[in-house]
Amino acid sequence: MPDRAGAFRxxxxxxEGLVFPDIGPEERRPxxxxxxxxxxxxxxxxxxxxxxxxxxxxxISPLAVFGAVxxxxxxxxxxxxxxxxxxxxxxxxxxxxxLLAYLLAADLTAPLRAIAAAVERTSAGDLxxxxxxPGEDELARLAESHNRLASDLERRNRELGRIxxxxxxxxxxxxxxxxxxxxxxxxRTAFGLIDxxxxxxxxxxxxxxxxxxxxxxxxRAVLRVGTDRLGVIVGHLPATRQWDRADQDLLExxxxxxxxxxxxxxxxxxxxxxxxxxVELDAAKDDFLRGVSHNLQTxxxxxxxxxxxxxxxxDDHRFGIIVEQTDRLSRMxxxxxxxxxxxxxxxxxxxxxxxxxxxxxxxxxxxxADGVTFAIDDQSAGWLAVADVDQLxxxxxxxxxxxxxxxxxxxxxxxxxxxxxxxxxxxxxTIADHGRGVTEADRGRxxxxxxxxxxxxxxDGSGLGLYVSRELCLAMGGDLVLEPTAADRGAAFxxxxxxxxxxxxxxxxxxxxxxx
Amino acid sequence: MLSGGPGGREAPPRIxxxxxxxxxxVLLADQLRADGFDIQTARDGDEALRRLRTxxxxxxxxxxxxxxxxxxSLAREIKGRADLPIIVLSAIxxxxxxxxxxxxxxxxYVTKPYHYPELRARINRVLRRLGDKVPRQSLVLGPDLTLxxxxxxxxxxxxxxxxxxxxxxxLYALAANLGQTVTTETLLAxxxxxxxxxxPSYVWVTMRRLRQKVxxxxxxxxxxxxxxxxxxxxxxxxxxxxxxPEPARRSDA
Numbered sequence: 151m152p153d154r155a156g157a158f159r160x161x162x163x164x165x166e167g168l169v170f171p172d173i174g175p176e177e178r179r180p181x182x183x184x185x186x187x188x189x190x191x192x193x194x195x196x197x198x199x200x201x202x203x204x205x206x207x208x209x210i211s212p213l214a215v216f217g218a219v220x221x222x223x224x225x226x227x228x229x230x231x232x233x234x235x236x237x238x239x240x241x242x243x244x245x246x247x248x249l250l251a252y253l254l255a256a257d258l259t260a261p262l263r264a265i266a267a268a269v270e271r272t273s274a275g276d277l278x279x280x281x282x283x284p285g286e287d288e289l290a291r292l293a294e295s296h297n298r299l300a301s302d303l304e305r306r307n308r309e310l311g312r313i314x315x316x317x318x319x320x321x322x323x324x325x326x327x328x329x330x331x332x333x334x335x336x337x338r339t340a341f342g343l344i345d346x347x348x349x350x351x352x353x354x355x356x357x358x359x360x361x362x363x364x365x366x367x368x369x370r371a372v373l374r375v376g377t378d379r380l381g382v383i384v385g386h387l388p389a390t391r392q393w394d395r396a397d398q399d400l401l402e403x404x405x406x407x408x409x410x411x412x413x414x415x416x417x418x419x420x421x422x423x424x425x426x427x428x429v430e431l432d433a434a435k436d437d438f439l440r441g442v443s444h445n446l447q448t449x450x451x452x453x454x455x456x457x458x459x460x461x462x463x464x465d466d467h468r469f470g471i472i473v474e475q476t477d478r479l480s481r482m483x484x485x486x487x488x489x490x491x492x493x494x495x496x497x498x499x500x501x502x503x504x505x506x507x508x509x510x511x512x513x514x515x516x517x518x519a520d521g522v523t524f525a526i527d528d529q530s531a532g533w534l535a536v537a538d539v540d541q542l543x544x545x546x547x548x549x550x551x552x553x554x555x556x557x558x559x560x561x562x563x564x565x566x567x568x569x570x571x572x573x574x575x576x577x578x579x580t581i582a583d584h585g586r587g588v589t590e591a592d593r594g595r596x597x598x599x600x601x602x603x604x605x606x607x608x609x610d611g612s613g614l615g616l617y618v619s620r621e622l623c624l625a626m627g628g629d630l631v632l633e634p635t636a637a638d639r640g641a642a643f644x645x646x647x648x649x650x651x652x653x654x655x656x657x658x659x660x661x662x663x664x665x666x
Numbered sequence: 667m668l669s670g671g672p673g674g675r676e677a678p679p680r681i682x683x684x685x686x687x688x689x690x691x692v693l694l695a696d697q698l699r700a701d702g703f704d705i706q707t708a709r710d711g712d713e714a715l716r717r718l719r720t721x722x723x724x725x726x727x728x729x730x731x732x733x734x735x736x737x738x739s740l741a742r743e744i745k746g747r748a749d750l751p752i753i754v755l756s757a758i759x760x761x762x763x764x765x766x767x768x769x770x771x772x773x774x775y776v777t778k779p780y781h782y783p784e785l786r787a788r789i790n791r792v793l794r795r796l797g798d799k800v801p802r803q804s805l806v807l808g809p810d811l812t813l814x815x816x817x818x819x820x821x822x823x824x825x826x827x828x829x830x831x832x833x834x835x836x837l838y839a840l841a842a843n844l845g846q847t848v849t850t851e852t853l854l855a856x857x858x859x860x861x862x863x864x865x866p867s868y869v870w871v872t873m874r875r876l877r878q879k880v881x882x883x884x885x886x887x888x889x890x891x892x893x894x895x896x897x898x899x900x901x902x903x904x905x906x907x908x909x910x911p912e913p914a915r916r917s918d919a
Contacts, residue, residue, distance in 0.1 A: 444731040447757035451779035455693040503871045508863040653870035
């Protein structure tokens with residue numbers, strides 16, 4: 151008899167290359183496992199025959215012996231001897247009957263005990279050890295039924311285990327097609343299918359196959375997520391395999407898990423591609439701005455350099471005007487770029503130390519506002535601001551430009567002073583003009599984009615200056631505020647920046663003497 | 667003699683300018699020639715690379731945006747052949763995301779429209795820095811401090827600290843003279859070449875900020891030491907070394 155016992159052993163879920171057994175009742179003859187002790191009277195007869203024979207033997211044999219003895223003794227001995235002998239024979243016959251009954255009981259109960267023990271083992275979870283009862287009798291068939299039940303249970307356990315392993319191995323980064331392909335392979339192994347396929351199409355377009363007796367058995371399950379049907383899994387079982395309700399339920403459970411995995415992958419891919427698109431758009435915008443900036447700044451650079459050179463050759467203040475206006479234009483281009491960058495969060499200011507009076511003076515010179523009185527009251531006493539000098543330059547230029555424009559030619563005062571209260575040290579730089587100041591109505595919306603003073607007929611400027619300046623100050627860890635209205639001045643804006651207290655060369659306790 | 671120009675004793679520094687704008691090319695060449703530089707020009711990356719075959723300039727000024735090969739690619743290409751100092755001219759400023767990329771490839775960059783005196787100052791600074799032999803490698807100064815100046819990073823007790831451009835320049839100057847005193851004036855010139863009104867307090871405060879970044883105890887500096895009345899020096903603890911892509915091989919023979 152072919153040894154198919156391997157299929158019944160406790161293969162762990164996930165073991166590959168396992169051949170699922172044909173489990174037709176006629177074919178299964180496991181040959182290992184605990185052999186059930188066979189009674190001495192068995193002789194391959196059926197349980198019923200053995201029981202009948204045993205009962206008859208137990209009842210008849212003492213009578214037969216008794217009868218035979220009576221027959222023999224009746225002719226040969228006297229009555230007294232007969233009485234003794236009969237008593238002896240009766241005792242002997244009773245002993246035979248007891249022995250026969252014992253043997254019969256043993257023969258009949260041993261397989262039953264073995265089956266009971268096997269059922270105990272099965273219910274305790276050991277599905278791998280079949281009971282072996284040779285022959286064709288009722289007990290052998292009972293053992294066989296048990297074995298089949300156990301192996302079915304074991305197979306389903308294994309299928310479940312493989313399904314769980316298959317479901318765990320996925321990642322949301324896998325493509326739906328990859329997941330479908332892998333799910334088909336996993337289903338084939340887990341359910342012992344001849345072939346399996348996951349089709350990510352409307353299940354209605356995949357016709358259900360009819361079952362033809364003797365040929366492979368078609369199985370299918372729809373991939374459902376809620377009310378959505380993402381596809382269908384179809385496959386075939388060997389013709390000899392059984393496929394019952396529990397198997398179908400398991401396959402459908404598996405299909406719905408696959409459907410969830412595929413849906414997750416689809417959503418993940420969607421988010422990924424949207425992200426990629428956004429990044430691409432961002433990069434494209436950056437490139438575009440860079441291009442715009444380049445195309446505007448390059449001619450300005452040529453103009454400026456030419457005017458600069460001509461101005462050096464000939465003493466004509468008009469070249470100076472060209473240079474100044476070119477600078478103004480290029481600053482405005484820069485301002486627009488800065489706005490965009492601030493909005494996309496791409497602006498990362500640097501933190502360098504700077505004495506505020508220096509950039510203020512430079513910005514003032516760049517502005518070339520002739521005829522306007524300008525004074526710096528520097529009380530910084532060695533305090534340095536921590537700022538991005540390039541960005542600070544933009545802020546100072548915008549604020550001074552505003553002061554000149556809206557101060558209507560009045561004197562401009564700049565005050566620089568450290569602010570050492572509780573919290574981190576800051577430097578304050580206040581730029582005040584002596585114009586009409588800012589109206590109450592304007593105060594609230596001054597720092598918004600594209601806003602200008604309502605009573606002011608600004609003929610130039612983008613309306614971005616204060617907005618950009620404030621955002622830049624915030625980005626540098628500072629702030630820009632409009633000071634309260636005061637009688638002795640017009641508009642006054644204060645820049646606050648992180649400050650560094652003065653240091654001298656000898657600061658730092660590990661000081662070494664000069665070495666040559 | 668023009669201030670900031672090259673000295674007269676030696677041959678004037680040769681500069682190769684690469685820009686696709688012919689006007690600017692001529693103007694800049696004229697301005698630099700007037701200041702005593704030996705100027706060559708190229709209209710695009712290919713021409714620049716052709717010129718490099720016949721001889722290496724002391725410095726290149728490259729426009730960022732050029733047709734075909736942009737300034738960044740050209741700078742990379744050149745650095746792949748020889749470590750020539752490069753200044754990139756660009757319309758982008760420090761706020762741009764590409765600025766960091768630029769600084770990684772080039773020694774410096776100048777925003778358009780450039781102010782000639784500033785450009786000249788930067789050219790001179792980069793040329794002076796030629797003497798600094800700081801390779802593009804990690805400089806291990808001790809168990810707790812490693813400098814990656816080409817990336818503007820320091821690693822302090824395993825944690826990465828970003829350095830500002832100025833801080834990197836100061837550390838460059840100090841690392842090039844490891845263990846030796848560098849005067850405050852030198853550091854000021856290295857860190858703030860284009861800022862005419864910078865004063866020594868810039869150096870002092872920046873060094874203090876640097877100590878807070880790279881020293882475990884800023885009040886008891888181990889690596890960044892003050893030399894009273896003179897300047898500063900960078901100290902490498904025992905075992906300090908350069909760790910680069912090609913570690914020193916030990917001979918087993």
